[in-house]
Amino acid sequence: MQSPEAQLEILKHGSAQILSEAELLTKLRTGRALNIKLGVDPTAPDIHLGFTVCLQKLRQFQDLGHQAVLIIGDFTAMIGDPSGRSKTRPQLSHDTIMANAKSFQQQAFKILDPAKTRTVFNGEWFEVMNFEQIIRLNSRVTLQQMLHREDFRSRMERGDSVRLHEIQYPIIQGWDSVMVKADVELGGTDQLFNILVGRDLQREEKMPEQVVFLMPLLEGLDGVQKMSKSLNNYVGVTDPPAEMFGKIMSISDTLMARYYTLLLGQTMPDTHPMDAKKELARRLVAQYHSQEEGDAALEDFNTRFSKKDLDHAELPLVPSDLLGSDIISAVVAAYVSGFQITKSRGDARRLVEQGSVQWQSEKITDMKAVLTFASGGVLRLDKTRAIRVG
C-alpha cells in the first residue's frame, strides 16, 4: 500500500474541494481501510457520465485499499424528491426502484471493484423508524441551518415553494453517514451542504466526523448546465456505441478539455481538436462497451460523417413496404421504425421543406414527390439519422 501522503496526492487529483485535507491525511495514517460513502437515488434505471466522475474517484479509493460503501437511496427515491421548478416527481413504486437499483449496480460495477464494495439500501434503517425517532432526529438540526442552504434560499427568494420534506433531505442523507460509519463522503460540489450535515450528526453521535470530498460537477452536452436527465444533455452509460460516440462529438472544444480531465483523468492531447475529440469518444465507448466497439464506432463515424459515405455506414434497415410512396409518410415511418421516434407529419413536412431529407444523396424538397424506395437505398432524415431500405 502507498504511503498516506502519496495516497492523498493521488486522490486530490481532479477533486474540487476536500474538507479537510489534514483530516483526510490523519485518517489515511491510521492505515485501516476507510469507509468511503457515495449515495445515489435510483430514480432512473441508467446512470450518466456525470455520475461516473464520483464513481471513478471511488474506484481510486478502492485501488488504494479502501472500502466503498454504495448507498442506494431506495427510501428517499420512494418519497420522490419534488425539487426543481415545475413538476412534482412521480412517486416510484418499490418494485421500480429495486429494478432501477439492480441495473444501476450493474452499471456502477463497470467502474467499481465489486470485491471492495458494500452496497446498502437506506430503507433498511429508515423504514423501521417510528415518528418519535424521526422527531428526535429532526431536533438535532436547526431551521436556520436548513434555510441557509443556497438552493432553498434562492427558491424562496424567487417565490417558489419549498415543501417541508425537502428540508429533511440533508438530515436523511446525513443519517446515512452515521449508519454506515462513513470516514469520507464523496459527492458533487452541490452536495457540500448535505455532507456537512452528516458531519454534524456524526459528531452528535460521538463518532469521528467524515471528510467531505467533493468532485466538480460535469457539464452536460450544452457545456453550461450540469449534466442531467431532465435537461436532456446527458450521455448515458448504456447509450449504444454509435449514439455515445455521436454525442461526444457534438460537444464544444472547451468542454472536451474538461471531459478529458474529469472522465479520463488525463490532459487533452495536443492534436487537432477534432482528432482529440474522436479519441475521447472512442475511449469512452471502449470503457463502457468494449475496445472493439470503440474502434467500430470510430470507424463508422469516419465513414458516415467525415467521408459522408452513408452507403457504407451501418444504418437501421426499414422494409420498403413500411415507407409507402410519398415522402412525408416515408419520413414518419422511418423515424418510428428506425429510431422509435414519433414525429408528426408536420415535423416531417418541415424537414422536407427545409432540405434535411435526402433520398440516395439527393435532397428532396418537393413534398408531393412520389418515390420508389428501392431496396438498399439510403434515406437521410436529419443531421444524424438515416435509414437503409431493407
Place this chain on the structure above:
RNA sequence: GGGUAGAUACCGAAGUGGCCAAACGGGGCGGACUGUAAAUCCGCUGGCUUACGCCUUCGCAGGUUCGAAUCCUGCUCUGCCCA
C-alpha cells in the same frame, strides 16, 4: 382562517371580448458555413392539410355572448402579508 396577487405553449413572459394557434426572449430543430466544435446568418417550432382551410389548446368545471385566453360563478393549486 382573513387579505391580496397569480396560474398562458418546452421554459420565461406579453395579451384583459373579435385583427389570437396566441407578441417577444430563451431553449430545441432544420438549412448555409464547418470539424456533428465555436461564432455568424436564414428558416421552423400544437394537430390534420400541397394549399384554401379545418380541429384542439391559455389551471379545472360550468355560464354570459353572434363571438372568450380575455367577462361571470364555483373549484384546484401557488406566492406574499396578517393570524
